[in-house]
Amino acid sequence: MVENLVIVESPAKAKTIEKILGKDYTVRSSFGHIRDLAKKNLGIDIEHGFIPQYEISPDKKKVVAELKAASDKASVVWLASDEDREGEAIAWHLRETLELEPSKTRRIVFHEITKDAILHAIEVPRDVDMNLVMAQQARRVLDRIVGFELSPILWKKIKPSLSAGRVQSVALRLVVEREREIADFKSRPYFRVEGVFVPENEGKARVSGVLDHRFETRGEAEEFLDKCRSCRFTVGSVEKKEVSKCPAPPFTTSSLQQEAARKCGFSVSQTMSIAQHLYESGFITYMRTDSTTLSKLAIGAAKNWITENFGAGYHKARQYKTGVKGAQEAHEAIRPTYIANTDIPGTAAEKKLYNLIWKRTVASQMADARLEKTDITIVGDNIPECFSVTGSTVLFDGFLKVYIESTDDETSGADEEKILPPVKEGDVMLRDVITASEKYTVHPPRYSEASLVKKMEELGIGRPSTYAPTISTLHQRGYIIRQDRKGEERTVTVLSLKGDNVVSTAKKETSGSEKGRLCPEDIGMLVTDFLEQTFPAIMDYGFTAKVETAFDKIASGKLVWNKTVADFYKPFHERVEETMKESAPARSRRVLGTDPATGKTVVARMGRYGSVVQIGEDDDPEKRITGLEKGQLIESITLEDALKLFALPRTLGEYKGETVTCSKGKYGPYVKYGNAYVSLRRGQDPYTITLDAAAKLIEDHEAQLKNKDIKVFPDSGISVLNGRFGPYIKHAGANYRIPKGTDPELLTEEQCKEIIASSGERKAPSSRKNPNTRKSK
DNA sequence: CAGTGAGCGAGCTTCCGCTTGACTT
Numbered sequence: 001m002v003e004n005l006v007i008v009e010s011p012a013k014a015k016t017i018e019k020i021l022g023k024d025y026t027v028r029s030s031f032g033h034i035r036d037l038a039k040k041n042l043g044i045d046i047e048h049g050f051i052p053q054y055e056i057s058p059d060k061k062k063v064v065a066e067l068k069a070a071s072d073k074a075s076v077v078w079l080a081s082d083e084d085r086e087g088e089a090i091a092w093h094l095r096e097t098l099e100l101e102p103s104k105t106r107r108i109v110f111h112e113i114t115k116d117a118i119l120h121a122i123e124v125p126r127d128v129d130m131n132l133v134m135a136q137q138a139r140r141v142l143d144r145i146v147g148f149e150l151s152p153i154l155w156k157k158i159k160p161s162l163s164a165g166r167v168q169s170v171a172l173r174l175v176v177e178r179e180r181e182i183a184d185f186k187s188r189p190y191f192r193v194e195g196v197f198v199p200e201n202e203g204k205a206r207v208s209g210v211l212d213h214r215f216e217t218r219g220e221a222e223e224f225l226d227k228c229r230s231c232r233f234t235v236g237s238v239e240k241k242e243v244s245k246c247p248a249p250p251f252t253t254s255s256l257q258q259e260a261a262r263k264c265g266f267s268v269s270q271t272m273s274i275a276q277h278l279y280e281s282g283f284i285t286y287m288r289t290d291s292t293t294l295s296k297l298a299i300g301a302a303k304n305w306i307t308e309n310f311g312a313g314y315h316k317a318r319q320y321k322t323g324v325k326g327a328q329e330a331h332e333a334i335r336p337t338y339i340a341n342t343d344i345p346g347t348a349a350e351k352k353l354y355n356l357i358w359k360r361t362v363a364s365q366m367a368d369a370r371l372e373k374t375d376i377t378i379v380g381d382n383i384p385e386c387f388s389v390t391g392s393t394v395l396f397d398g399f400l401k402v403y404i405e406s407t408d409d410e411t412s413g414a415d416e417e418k419i420l421p422p423v424k425e426g427d428v429m430l431r432d433v434i435t436a437s438e439k440y441t442v443h444p445p446r447y448s449e450a451s452l453v454k455k456m457e458e459l460g461i462g463r464p465s466t467y468a469p470t471i472s473t474l475h476q477r478g479y480i481i482r483q484d485r486k487g488e489e490r491t492v493t494v495l496s497l498k499g500d501n502v503v504s505t506a507k508k509e510t511s512g513s514e515k516g517r518l519c520p521e522d523i524g525m526l527v528t529d530f531l532e533q534t535f536p537a538i539m540d541y542g543f544t545a546k547v548e549t550a551f552d553k554i555a556s557g558k559l560v561w562n563k564t565v566a567d568f569y570k571p572f573h574e575r576v577e578e579t580m581k582e583s584a585p586a587r588s589r590r591v592l593g594t595d596p597a598t599g600k601t602v603v604a605r606m607g608r609y610g611s612v613v614q615i616g617e618d619d620d621p622e623k624r625i626t627g628l629e630k631g632q633l634i635e636s637i638t639l640e641d642a643l644k645l646f647a648l649p650r651t652l653g654e655y656k657g658e659t660v661t662c663s664k665g666k667y668g669p670y671v672k673y674g675n676a677y678v679s680l681r682r683g684q685d686p687y688t689i690t691l692d693a694a695a696k697l698i699e700d701h702e703a704q705l706k707n708k709d710i711k712v713f714p715d716s717g718i719s720v721l722n723g724r725f726g727p728y729i730k731h732a733g734a735n736y737r738i739p740k741g742t743d744p745e746l747l748t749e750e751q752c753k754e755i756i757a758s759s760g761e762r763k764a765p766s767s768r769k770n771p772n773t774r775k776s777k
Numbered sequence: 778c779a780g781t782g783a784g785c786g787a788g789c790t791t792c793c794g795c796t797t798g799a800c801t802t
Contacts, residue, residue: 009796032796059797086795140793147792154791161790168792276797288795465794473792608782625782649780665779677779 002026005074007067007094009081012280013113017080020115026074028067030081034060035093037144046569050141050562056097064097071098076106078122082330083109085555089136092128112295112332135555141565142166142547146538149576153534154527157585162527163477166544167462168470169531172479173539174455175447176520176528183636185443190214191221191436191495195387197233197378197429205421206432209378209387218493221436225497227383233429236379236386244368247399249292249320250333250361253464254457256287259360261450262406264352267516268449269468274353275334282337283344284357288464289331290457292320294361298332301339302365314398316367325460326548335361363403370396374420378429391420408451431497437507438492446517449482461544479524483631487513522588522611522634530586534579538572593639602642604634613642629664644687653691660694662686673698713749720744720752731756 004025008014011029018027035054037043045051056064071077077100079091091107094100106125110117143166150164193211198204215221251259253272260271275287294302299317306315322329336358344354371392378387394400394417423429447455453467462470474480487510494505520528532539540546547568553559589605592613600616600623607625611634616623626645628637649663649672658674669686671678671694678701680686684693710727711720718731720738727744729736729752736756738744 011797030796031798033794034796036794037792082795090795136794143793145792149791151791155789163791165792280797463794465796470793609780612782614782627780663779667779670779672779679779 002070002074004076004078005070006078006080007071009087009090010286012282013286016113016282017118020113020118026070028070029063030067030090030094031060031063033057033086033090033093034064034067034097037140042144042148044141044144050565050569052137052141054093067094068098071100074104076104078125079105079107079128080109080121083111084328084330085132085136085139085551087330088129088132089140092130092133095128112297114295114297129555131557132555134561135551138554138561138565139547139551142568145565145569145572149573150531150535150538153576153579153583154530156580157583158526158530158587159523161477162523163473164527164531166538166547167456167466168473169528169539170459170461170541170543171452171456171470172474172520172524173528173532173541174452175474175480175518176525178444178446179520179525179633182443182446187440187443188216189438189440189492190216191218192439193221193224193387193434193436195228195233195378195434196432197387198432199235199421199423200428200430202421202423207376207378207389207420207423207429209376209389211385211387213385215436218438218495221495222502224383224385225434225436225495225502228380228431228434228497229500229502231380231382231431233378233380233431235423235425235427235429236377237375238423238425239375241373241375242370242395243373244370245398245400246368247318247363247366247403248360248405250294250335250364251357252290252292252322252333253288253467254290254453256334256357257453257467258450259356259406260353261448262408263356264349266349266353268453268471270349271353272468274349278344278346278350278354278357281344281346283341283346283354285333285335285337286331287334289329289334290322290324290327290464291329291331292322292333293329294319294335294364295332298335298339298361299365302362305339306362306366310366310401314367314401315365318365320364324457325545328463333361359403360405363399366399366402367396369394369398369400376420376423389420391418393417393419408445408448433496433498435494435496437494440490440492440511442511446514446519448517452518459541459544460548474524477523478521479527480518480520481630482516483514483519484516485512485514485631487511519631520633522606525633525635526586526588526606530583534583535575588634590634592637592642595643602639604628604637604642606634613637613645615646647687650686652689652694655691655695655698660691660698662689662694671697676701710744711747713752716749716753718749718752718756720747729755 006017006021006025006027008017008027008029009032011031014027014029018025021027034056036057038053038055043053045053077098079094081087081090081094095105107128108121108125110121147163147165151162154162154164192214194208195211196206196208198206215224248255256275257268257271260266261268266274272287275284278284279287299319303315303317320333334357336354339358339362342358344351346354372395373390373392376389378389449471452471456462456467489508489510491506491508494507496503496505537543550559550564554561554564587606588611589603592602592604594600595602595615598615600620602613602615604611604613611628611632612625613628614623614625624646628634629645632641649661652660652662654660655673660671660673662669662671662680664670664686667679669680669684671680671689676698678697680689680697708722709719710722713719716731718729721728721730727738729738731752738747739755
């Protein structure tokens with residue numbers, strides 16, 4: 001007979017609590033929300049005051065049945081879901097769905113999973129806070145209304161299956177706006193001057209400083225160097241000051257995603273799934289949190305570890321305040337469950353992420369680092385500008401001993417220790433070399449997944465549990481795409497003054513290369529423009545913050561939830577009807593110019609399967625159409641680039657009596673020879689490849705084909721082949737790995753059969769489509 | 778498996794937040 005049933009949200013949490021509470025308590029998990037608005041239709045009875053139509057989610061039927069059975073048997077049911085809006089709603093849904101009698105139901109909350117905290121919580125139970133529950137209901141209903149009324153407008157006016165919502169549409173707007181900022185950005189050249197000096201009485205020590213002025217033109221830079229020729233340089237000032245640096249706060253979901261991307265190269269969803277695993281194994285606390293708070297237990301454990309390993313001087317207890325909008329702080333910060341575990345068993349990725357979390361947590365409880373910063377200026381007797389030199393030495397490393405937070409700015413190397421020679425004001429500095437290097441101003445960076453999450457967090461849109469899924473929705477809808485960019489190579493001028501001569505050299509450099517950055521697609525730009533025009537209030541970056549304050553008022557009893565929703569709904573729904581009726585179908589179409597060869601108009605537009613360029617009007621029976629390449633946008637493609645697309649397929653000539661052509665297909669650029677297709681190698685370009693190079697590819701390909709068969713057993717239909725990843729066995733359309741240490745040349749038919757049999761049942765190729773694969777343009 | 782582009786027009790798509798699995802890419 002069960003005395004007490006405790007229900008929490010997460011099964012991992014249930015397991016640890018059960019251990020703490022002992023045999024008088026059974027602890028179960030609800031696996032998050034158990035009910036939601038009806039899936040079909042709107043699921044809201046608007047006429048009668050926005051009454052939600054809740055149903056048990058299909059994947060929760062089993063859990064609910066189990067919880068029902070357990071709660072019927074229990075004498076007291078403790079609802080211990082999180083202490084935030086969503087958690088309170090979960091408690092209420094449980095009470096309703098399980099039909100719990102008030103007399104045997106208690107609502108409890110605790111902030112850390114320790115015996116003391118839980119026992120204390122049990123001593124002070126309370127009722128379900130209905131104001132908070134109604135605030136959640138308002139949130140849920142509003143999101144459903146916005147999503148389910150806006151999306152159909154897009155189906156009608158733009159394309160089926162598109163989506164819009166309070167969070168995703170604003171996140172998309174960020175990406176689109178950044179792209180336009182970049183397109184509008186005009187890169188300007190300038191000259192940055194650096195000088196290397198030798199103190200007259202310090203011998204060999206060299207000091208390099210940056211001029212506090214940039215020159216717009218080469219002429220001005222040359223003029224400056226010219227003046228330096230006869231200039232006498234001295235130390236203008238020396239300033240020393242002690243600065244202290246404090247460690248970064250412990251991880252939240254968002255900051256973990258950012259650091260894991262920068263330091264480990266993980267995507268946002270990768271980070272979350274590795275963290276999930278660490279959590280389930282009991283190595284870290286909960287990974288979906290917006291709080292930087294550490295429990296007393298953790299602060300104490302960190303103190304012990306730091307004093308024992310580094311000494312008391314390295315320790316400083318700190319409690320961090322969470323500074324972001326709308327944070328609900330139902331959980332702790334992300335930290336190791338046991339600080340004493342400096343390492344854990346697991347995969348390389350798990351170890352890496354754990355290590356990052358461990359360092360960040362420990363560092364957050366360590367003393368400030370103290371640095372001595374020295375600023376020296378070097379002045380010349382006939383120039384108004386001055387060179388500034390900065391150096392720093394670490395007086396006390398403090399938290400730097402374990403962790404340094406990284407930044408998105410790749411060029412910052414400012415943290416490096418730089419020791420300067422002991423010079424004083426008035427000392428003569430001999431000029432060694434002064435260089436003026438041509439640089440270009442750079443556009444703002446495109447968002448990475450992690451930096452987009454950071455921005456969303458700042459705006460208060462989305463929650464720790466939805467950051468990664470929201471980004472993947474934007475991908476699935478075809479709104480955005482992750483891209484690498486090679487960057488452009490350009491030649492820059494470097495002027496250097498050494499001795500009495502100014503020498504000019506040309507230097508090649510590439511700039512603007514990007515990896516895994518988010519770019520909008522044409523459809524994403526179109527949807528954003530359309531929504532901004534028709535629903536500016538929803539697209540406003542402050543919309544969520546505005547409704548959040550209303551939800552807070554509902555939670556504190558100052559507003560009635562369905563009246564608040566009604567106030568929003570009336571004007572919103574009118575706008576929806578109006579737009580459905582009056583707004584013209586939206587599409588992207590841009591005239592690029594005229595084709596010099598035919599004199600026909602060239603347009604870029606959206607086609608049935610993606611964006612295309614077209615030579616000739618729509619009604620021209622001889623019009624030519626071809627798809628845009630990855631990274632090209634209707635909004636910004638040039639006439640020149642568009643015409644280039646029509647150069648494919650290209651005929652290269654004849655090889656062994658067959659015509660050789662090349663083009664770009666679904667799987668990248670290829671050469672076609674007879675019926676055979678051969679992919680181009682990295683670095684080869686279908687627009688420029690020569691017949692000779694293509695012939696070489698074909699020869700290699702044929703040679704490889706000859707080597708493909710290692711052994712064939714015609715009777716059984718088994719063959720041993722050479723594949724991309726090495727030798728393998730092929731039988732009845734399925735491939736089998738050859739065990740390590742086996743020489744494929746020596747395999748017998750029998751051995752092959754054994755390998756096939758022992759590899760177990762092969763699953764038939766799944767017919768389920770991957771939602772992430774989209775038709776290429 | 779390596780480029781298309783109209784034609785009939787049924788029936789469907791969609792939100793945000795809580796939680797894990799099952800299962801490929």
